[in-house]
Amino acid sequence: MADQDTMPRPPGEGTGRPAAAAQAPLDPKFAWPTTRTVLGTAVKRFDGPDKVTGRARYTFDINRPGMLYARIVRSPHPHARVTAVDLAAALRAPGVRGGLVHRQPGPEAANRVMFQGDEVAAVVADTEEQAIDAARLVKVTYEVLPHLTNVSAALAGTAPAVFTNGNVRQGQVQESGDLAAGFAAAAHTLEQTYETHVITHVCLESHGTVCEWEGDRLNVWISTQGINAARENFATALNMPQANVRVQCQYMGGGFGSKALSVGAEGLICAQLARQTGKPVKLMLDRKEEHLAVGNRPSAAARVKAGVSADGLITAFDAESWGTGGAGAAAGFPLPYVYRIANRRRSHKDVFTNTGLQRPMRAPGHPQGSFITEVMADELADLVKMDPVEFRIKNLPPEAPNAMWRSYLREGAEAFGWSKRHATGDPTSGPIKTGMGVAVCTWGGGGRGPAQAHCEIASDGSVIMRVGTQDLGTGTRTLVAVVAADTLGLPAERVTPQIGDTNHGVSPLSGGSTTAASISPAIRVAAVKALDALKEKVAPVLNVDPASLVATGGRLHMRDDANKGLGWTEACKHIGPQPIAVDGDWQPGLSSVTTSGVQFAEVTVDVETGIVKLTRILAIQDCGLVVSRLTAESQVYGGIIGSLNFAMYEDRILDRNTGQMVNPNMEWYLLAGMSDMPQMEVRLKDQPERGVIGIGEPPTVPTAAAIALAVRNATGATMRSLPLTPARVLNAMRQQNVRRA
């Protein structure tokens, strides 16, 4: 599998590979409780009130005394050599306090800018307006070089030679089974090309940083998916001890992967300008910079030849795939997706282009692999006149706790009214056609350490659970409280979660849907230990064995006599002036990997205008033990909506002559709004015996394919590329009619 090699992955993750069932925890007392009082319930998001009132301080909202504002000067050219950078006029401008050259001028390859938006220089001034003015006064001289933004030209060898080691990187061929025998067993074969486009993350809060030096110590506020990784990034790049860097991120306005792996040039430039000026500096990117320079989802394409037996088994799959992740980054994706095909071969090429580098984007590679495989699957199903649900059931891996597609497909088909679906092409008269589609997904989402949790219980009954993690908007703060409260027999609001600060300890970066599965076990362990310590304090008072005490309903009491015990506050009075303070870490047995999900979509298509309206979505999704029901469901809604944007609206459009992005904003880079929402039903499956598994990514995988297949079902025209704009739908229908004629 030529998957993203940039994404941290827990072992055992993959497409449909059976994962080991959750093993027992080190000590049985840490096991998840069989009766759960707070876990899995609909606890209101902890930071709701702070966010709806505007009190929540994001990096963008950090205002420090004497703070300056920085601005990066970026290349307008997709490929050029920087021959001179003159900061003089900028440094003389009103309010300007400093500046730096990021891309040194010179004759070498390293003196080149490789994409529109590549960093060249930066300035810092008293106000943001002054910084923007000054950035315009920085005089950069470029020797413009031939650029490459056309993937087909790169593959055909007709593009200018741009990249030192070649414009195209051929990956290894992956092969298993006997392809010739597979095609020999096929009753029908299909040869088609499928492709998906580049989209960008569009986090509503842009990438941004505030840096403030105190002597040789650096305080950083940064919109990041990994505060501890950010600390390492800053210390390494600035050649200083990690002990001297503190990173905070209390609230962040989305990341979707683009804020996971590195603080980027933008983070380091902020720290450098703060050091140069001796003042706190804020550097927030604007929307255009966001689109150009800080990540995107790579394109993906595959020329596929596949064979299907008369009874609907995919017997052979032979694919050449490619994609572009920009100026030097890989563009891998899993192919074929999920389906079990005994005889297969796949070769992949990464195509480098003079565009911004990809960064992991929500379920890296999976939406692309899913689209290509699922559209192919429906084409094969039609060749053998088989229902798409039955076709999937026949070709998916065997049912297992981490591979529940068969059950979910049957349940979903029933609930969605799949039996009312017509064959490909709505036979009714009139211009509005209706169709349904279905697709499946998987994701790993396991946990790992170190993920330290620190629990304190004070004599006034306060409970603090402190974890050096961060909340992308998924609800981490709420999850911390839910896990602790359930263990301590308290309502969630009695726990004070503290996160978002490297002073709180070490926790993994939030990527690959691993946060919940990493920190929940650590919190559970810390809370169990803290409760044990409290029992030790209280047992002598009650004159009982500590092991006979349990905590439920806000009381610490005898297991078999709820009346014999103390209320939480009373019990905690026996703690004394020194709070109970214990630590926990992730350990195996409380989390596992690999989820399954299915989604059904229904659309109407106006065949005269090509306008698609998404009318209904049903999602069935598991994530092991459901920790926090409201926030978990919200993740599924969000995943669906992210994917419908990918399917129908978003598109990074490049000018074919200049190589520049023509829609680096939010009015021509389209995103769905309230009126574009379909009816949505989310069925979250609880699998408590498996422990915690992440849910951020899987629900954003199958929606796009399900929608494209619904359009196919409505119109009879196969949508083999995205997004499903009116023009693309009309073109597909016209080609279909030409073939029929």
Add this chain to the structure above:
Amino acid sequence: MAPKDDGVDGINRSRRRFLKSTGVVGVAASVIAPDGAAAQTGPAAAGPGAVPVRLQVNGRQLDLMLEPRVTLLDALRMRADLTGNKRGCDRGACGACTMLVDGRPVYACSTLAIAVQGKQIRNVDGLAQGDTLHPVQQAFCDKDALMCGFCTPGFVMASVGLLEQHPNATAEQIRKGLDGNICRCGTFPRIFEAVSSVAGGRRG
């Protein structure tokens, strides 16, 4: 001023939908600079340096020295530390900056501070009464109508503006009224639920 042309009352066709369905390409709006003659006969030009600007924000008077080009959003965020409303796109497309000016939702990123002197400005920082949330804020919390929360202040203000004009807003009015705001995390179904629960209980 940048009123949000969501067409709740008037033409039943929002700006977003119009752009999307037609794919119109071209100059959406052209900025017309005053020529020399007009500049001489018109009011004296302010700036380019900082000028005194008096704003009425959340019922309080705010005296600031601002360059005339400073937007209402930036004035409040960077000069008055009222950071509740956010800047997502800076071009009147995402709605995170939505504030109420004389009761009308406006994109504060595309509204000059100097142009709204003498008007009643409300941003999200002033909406709650102490610890008591506005019913719209409470509904957002109850329905989990937020994730990262960066769009939330804009959605809350747009919803408040909508419900003040249409206390019994229909489902269609709610959809149209909030079409000028983007949530990237994808909380729309729950925002709809939240606003519907405040809107006189009318659903459908």
